[in-house]
Amino acid sequence: MSVLLELRGVRAAYDGVTVLHGVDLSVSAGQVVALLGPNGAGKTTTLRIAAGVHQVQSGRLLLAGCDMARAAPRDLARAGVCLIPEGRGVFPNLSIRDNLLMMTYTGRSREQIEELIFTRFPVLGKHASRAAGTLSGGEQQMLALARGLATDPAVLLLDELSMGLAPVVVSRLYEHVAEVARQGIAVLLVEQFAAAALSIADHAAVLVRGRVALQGRPDGALRAELSDLYLGSSK
């Protein structure tokens, strides 16, 4: 599997205050990497750097081996890096169909996008003319995911997919994410709630105060260490 996204020694700051202190992370094609950690650990900043929205202070952002630390977000988006931000980012006053129409800038036709999305998410097809703001939280998140997939991404960056949703809805959404990864898309998933993300992740990294505190396969050992990090060590 080829590595599509790699961060090497990435440091980042807001107004001179350093929030990432040399983060190393990589995501291969078809892999789901869960980036976990408490509030304020730097998870969203890491995603913003991967999408080119936030500039690195030092270190390297490699996409398919090319250093893209100075690339504009629009260039990365055009190439196939898709960030689905926290808070869904759908247009509430537009219908589902029109929300999807916004994604035709990638060159795909409306028909192609609707066929792809409505086949994968039949519930969106059923309510295609309904305003996005009238959908439930889960459906809105599904629409956000659908909008991302409509761009034909190679790297999918998901920020707090589970925010404000019931566990059953989160589990359904994660099934879609796992399916997306099986098609060869590299998925970097940022989550505050570890259990759901670890259920589909091939690899997990835990960020604490801007540093990767631990990473590895999401097996029992990692879960135990994660529990210690979140709740304090029992040793």
Place this chain on the structure above:
Amino acid sequence: MNSAESRADRFARELADLKISDPAAGHPRLWQRLGAAAMAAGIVLAASAYLVSHRTTSSLTQGDAITIGLGGLTLGVVGAAVFLRYSLTGFLRFWMARQSFELNMLAERVFSGSLLAKSDGRLDSGGGSVAEKIPSGA
């Protein structure tokens, strides 16, 4: 997995072909300033040429002044167009982002308020749409 590899390969190829623009270069601001400068210079040139042509009886000087005046007007119009293009882009981008944010806030306020008020205070658990949960006739 072939299609996956081909997407990854295509991604690598597209990135390799990408001409990276430096986001810190601030081209729009530079063009905006150049446009404003050209607009001001054009107006000054045209006004100067008008005054020069009125202060002489020499038809040769007047001919030069007309040429300079027309050049100044052209420069002013082009400068104004460049200035408007880059200042409007910034304004409209900001306006669109603000509009989108406000609509989002409004929608969240309206729908969460309707839900809490009209469905026994139950919060949306994602099992159905908000519209479905608002009692009919409400």
